[in-house]
Amino acid sequence: MRLKTIKFLTKAHRSAYYLDRRYVSKLSPLAQIFNTKPTPSRSFKLANVGLFQVPDLSSPEGFYVLQENATVQIEKLVKEIIKKQRSRKLVVIFDELSNCICKVADLADCVQTIHPCTKFATAAEDCRYRLSGLIEELNTNTDIYDALKRVIEEGDIIQTDDIDHRVAELFLSDFEQSGIHLPEEKRKKFVRLNEAIMVSERLFLQGLENPSVCLKSNLPDHLKNVFSLDGDNVMMFSSYSEHYNDDVREAAYKVYHQPDKTQLKRLDHLLYNRHQLAQLVGFPSYGHRAARGTMLATPEKIMEFLDLVSAKVKPSAAEDYQKILELKRQSGSKDKKLSHWDLSYYSAVGRQTVLDIDVNQLAPYFSIGTCMDGLNNLVQSLYGVTLKHVEIGKGETWNFDVYKLEVIDEQNNILGYIYCDFFERVSKPNQDCHYTIQGGCLRSDGTDQLPVVVLQLNLPSPHSTYPCLLTPHMLNNLFHEFGHAMHSVLGRTRYQHVTGTRCSTDIAEVPSILMEYFMSDPQVLSTFARHYKTGEKLDSNIIQKLCDSKSLFSGYETQLQVFYSALDQVYHSQIPSDTTKVLAEVHTKYFDIPYVEGTAWQLRFGHLVGYGAKYYSYLLSKAIASTIWNKYFEKDPLNRSMGEKFRYNFLAHGGGQPSKDLVQGMLNETPTIETLVDSLVPDKTP
Numbered sequence: 001m002r003l004k005t006i007k008f009l010t011k012a013h014r015s016a017y018y019l020d021r022r023y024v025s026k027l028s029p030l031a032q033i034f035n036t037k038p039t040p041s042r043s044f045k046l047a048n049v050g051l052f053q054v055p056d057l058s059s060p061e062g063f064y065v066l067q068e069n070a071t072v073q074i075e076k077l078v079k080e081i082i083k084k085q086r087s088r089k090l091v092v093i094f095d096e097l098s099n100c101i102c103k104v105a106d107l108a109d110c111v112q113t114i115h116p117c118t119k120f121a122t123a124a125e126d127c128r129y130r131l132s133g134l135i136e137e138l139n140t141n142t143d144i145y146d147a148l149k150r151v152i153e154e155g156d157i158i159q160t161d162d163i164d165h166r167v168a169e170l171f172l173s174d175f176e177q178s179g180i181h182l183p184e185e186k187r188k189k190f191v192r193l194n195e196a197i198m199v200s201e202r203l204f205l206q207g208l209e210n211p212s213v214c215l216k217s218n219l220p221d222h223l224k225n226v227f228s229l230d231g232d233n234v235m236m237f238s239s240y241s242e243h244y245n246d247d248v249r250e251a252a253y254k255v256y257h258q259p260d261k262t263q264l265k266r267l268d269h270l271l272y273n274r275h276q277l278a279q280l281v282g283f284p285s286y287g288h289r290a291a292r293g294t295m296l297a298t299p300e301k302i303m304e305f306l307d308l309v310s311a312k313v314k315p316s317a318a319e320d321y322q323k324i325l326e327l328k329r330q331s332g333s334k335d336k337k338l339s340h341w342d343l344s345y346y347s348a349v350g351r352q353t354v355l356d357i358d359v360n361q362l363a364p365y366f367s368i369g370t371c372m373d374g375l376n377n378l379v380q381s382l383y384g385v386t387l388k389h390v391e392i393g394k395g396e397t398w399n400f401d402v403y404k405l406e407v408i409d410e411q412n413n414i415l416g417y418i419y420c421d422f423f424e425r426v427s428k429p430n431q432d433c434h435y436t437i438q439g440g441c442l443r444s445d446g447t448d449q450l451p452v453v454v455l456q457l458n459l460p461s462p463h464s465t466y467p468c469l470l471t472p473h474m475l476n477n478l479f480h481e482f483g484h485a486m487h488s489v490l491g492r493t494r495y496q497h498v499t500g501t502r503c504s505t506d507i508a509e510v511p512s513i514l515m516e517y518f519m520s521d522p523q524v525l526s527t528f529a530r531h532y533k534t535g536e537k538l539d540s541n542i543i544q545k546l547c548d549s550k551s552l553f554s555g556y557e558t559q560l561q562v563f564y565s566a567l568d569q570v571y572h573s574q575i576p577s578d579t580t581k582v583l584a585e586v587h588t589k590y591f592d593i594p595y596v597e598g599t600a601w602q603l604r605f606g607h608l609v610g611y612g613a614k615y616y617s618y619l620l621s622k623a624i625a626s627t628i629w630n631k632y633f634e635k636d637p638l639n640r641s642m643g644e645k646f647r648y649n650f651l652a653h654g655g656g657q658p659s660k661d662l663v664q665g666m667l668n669e670t671p672t673i674e675t676l677v678d679s680l681v682p683d684k685t686p
Contacts, residue, residue, distance in 0.1 A: 027370075027373075030369070030373060031370055031373045033389045034367075035367050035462065036462065037461070037462040037464050038401040038403075040400040041394065049393035049394060049396050050062065050396070051396065051398065052107065052419075052437055052452060053393060054066070057395075058395050060119040060120045061123065063123040064123070066104045066107075066127065071134060074097060074134065077096055077097040078097070080093050081094070081143075082147055086158070089158045090147060090148060090151045091156075091160070091171070094171050095441070095496060095497050098171075099449070101131065102436075102438075105135075106435070106436055106437055108125070112128060114454075116425065116426075116427060139180060140178075140187060145180045148172055149172060152172055163495075163656060166658075167498055167656070171497070173293060176281065177292075179277075179280060190277065194277065196273045200266055200270035200273060203266045204266045207603070208604055212235075212255050212256050212257070213230075213233050214233065215232060217232070219234060219251060220247070227252070234255065236255040238256060240252035240253075242345060246333055246335065249342070250339065254599060257601050257603070272575050274286040287302075287572040287613040290614050294505065294614075294617075295506050295659035296506065299572075299573060302565075302569060303569055305677065308674065308677045309619065310590055312677055312681060313558045313680065318555075319555060320553045321556060321592060323553070324342065324346045324553070328346050331346075339594075339596070343560075343593065347553045351549040351553075357545070359472070362472070362542070363469035363470065364531050365532075367468065367470070369532070370532065371475060372387070373528050374529075377527050378524060381643065383486075383643050383647045384644070385415060388408055389406075392404050399421065401425075402421045403420040404417060405417065407490075415451075416490075417451070417453070419452075420455050421456045422459050422468070423457075423462070425461075429456070430458055433456050434453060434481050436488055438452040439451060439491075439497075439502060440492065440493065440500065441493060442495075448492075451488045451491065453484075453485050453488045455482065457474070457481065467532055469532070475519060476516055479515040480512045480516055483512030483513070484501055486515075487500045487501050487508075487512070488500030490651040491651060491652060493655075498653075498655035498656045502654055503662075504655060504658075506621065507617075507659045507662060508621065509617065510625045513621055514633075517626070518637055522540065522543045525546070526538075526540065563586065563587060564605070564607070565619055568613060568615040569613065570586055571602075571613075579600075619680070620676070622680065623679045624663055624676065628650075649662075
């Protein structure tokens with residue numbers, strides 16, 4: 001459940017923050033920076049260094065310059081690829097080509113999403129659109145495809161090794177999944193299907209935000225004025241899952257998830273075109289195409305994994321539902337059964353009961369500054385690296401409250417940069433995520449191209465008299481996203497195409513989920529959970545309760561994830577004639593709380609776009625992270641030797657090794673599906 005954002009504190013808290021300077025002065029420089037309300041820079045005379053210190057981006061027009069420069073460089077690299085005589089490995093040139101595109105496209109993706117200036121956002125979007133056309137040309141260039149395929153089959157004119165060969169095969173796989181090996185007519189069909197898929201994805205995502213509408217007269221009298229109204233219509237913008245009133249949640253759920261013909265048609269088109277595209281390039285289904293190169297490799301193995309998780313978690317899920325039902329009865333409800341609209345609300349009530357302290361009382365011990373100190377202490381203990389705040393140049397960021405961190409090792413070498421865009425603002429996307437601006441790699445001159453990433457959160461802005469204070473949910477998200485950042489920054493691959501989070505989707509979440517385990521450990525929490533005013537440590541009993549509350553109802557939550565994952569797999573195994581009918585069937589098989597007749601929940605499932613046929617990856621990553629935690633960190637979470645093992649055996653490789661080899665190298669064994677499933681049993685989840 002998403003806990004409510006803390007927007008304000010009591011007068012006592014507000015006044016104490018600036019009156020008691022004795023503790024504030026003892027905060028680390030990093031904590032002081034993050035706990036101080038940022039203010040706009042007034043350095044009018046300083047030169048504008050440009051976004052991300054890219055000089056051309058001192059103005060929106062710079063995106064046109066970046067795109068033009070990239071186009072010129074790409075043309076040179078394409079000529080070098082198809083030359084019969086070369087002085088460099090072909091895979092090196094391909095990676096430089098990929099790097100040239102990604103350094104502009106990834107930056108533009110980020111800026112068009114988060115920049116508050118419309119001119120910058122529009123320029124970035126235009127740049128990305130122009131680059132997409134160029135990328136399409138490259139994806140259909142048979143000359144460079146033939147050159148790459150020839151090198152893989154016959155060998156390069158320059159000696160290569162296993163890493164070269166793996167990355168070259170990944171490039172070839174990307175080509176062939178784009179249909180370049182098909183006859184011309186089929187290639188044209190692939191392009192049409194791909195364009196149709198992108199349109200369907202965009203429209204489906206837009207539909208997620210649309211309210212559901214019903215006549216006010218269709219609601220019971222006592223609910224008619226609860227929701228937003230437009231004349232005689234009720235406009236339902238959410239399912240009100242956190243509302244205290246059972247009737248409100250029930251009405252909201254049924255209206256918000258009612259079928260919508262337009263959205264149903266968009267989903268049908270998306271699934272149909274994905275299936276057609278997969279079959280066009282030689283796969284039985286889109287699920288088979290998505291599973292290629294992953295750890296489980298086939299949809300059949302994925303479903304074997306999900307079915308086994310479903311069977312193993314069923315008893316603990318049943319216990320959780322009984323506990324949630326009891327909480328509902330204790331609230332005074334006369335209803336003798338649980339419904340979907342009860343789960344989120346009453347599970348949150350249960351966690352609050354275990355925690356036995358109001359979130360407003362807990363939050364002062366988790367200021368953003370002390371939490372950043374906690375992260376700094378953790379990465380120092382595990383990896384021997386330090387987070388160092390550095391001053392922002394004029395024009396370097398898109399908003400004045402963005403912080404920049406250097407990640408440095410014990411020899412004072414800079415390993416990469418993290419831009420922290422943490423605070424709420426108008427028009428900022430309401431999502432927590434990680435952007436790769438520049439992937440790390442080894443340049444041809446032997447120097448490192450340092451990783452650059454952005455972490456986006458939506459935390460309450462610091463006040464002039466008190467800092468940003470985090471709820472447990474916010475703290476969890478901070479650690480999760482920082483796991484992605486460290487994956488990117490600590491990646492040390494030869495090629496940027498496989499650096500950091502540029503790995504197989506089914507293991508991409510392992511570092512971030514592992515960070516959630518650290519955040520849920522009492523020993524780790526006790527290193528930084530201190531009152532922002534006095535420095536008083538959070539009581540160890542409360543810390544233990546906080547950790548216990550986080551693991552509550554993990555059986556129910558795991559079963560819910562299995563249901564989501566199975567639905568995603570079934571949708572992409574064939575063309576469903578009726579997605580709502582399929583929803584009801586999968587729901588009945590994998591989820592113990594009855595399906596609500598007349599609802600079409602799948603029309604709000606946005607992950608069908610970003611994780612099509614890969615939503616199971618979260619569960620698999622969690623199983624792997626749980627196994628790593630239990631084996632190496634559960635008894636000693638700050639163990640340096642185990643931290644370095646994870647850094648050099650997993651994080652450093654990114655996607656440079658197959659998923660199975662990475663996991664095997666980390667665990668010193670090849671885990672079976674059974675052992676991975678066993679790691680997900682509730683008593684071992686965080």
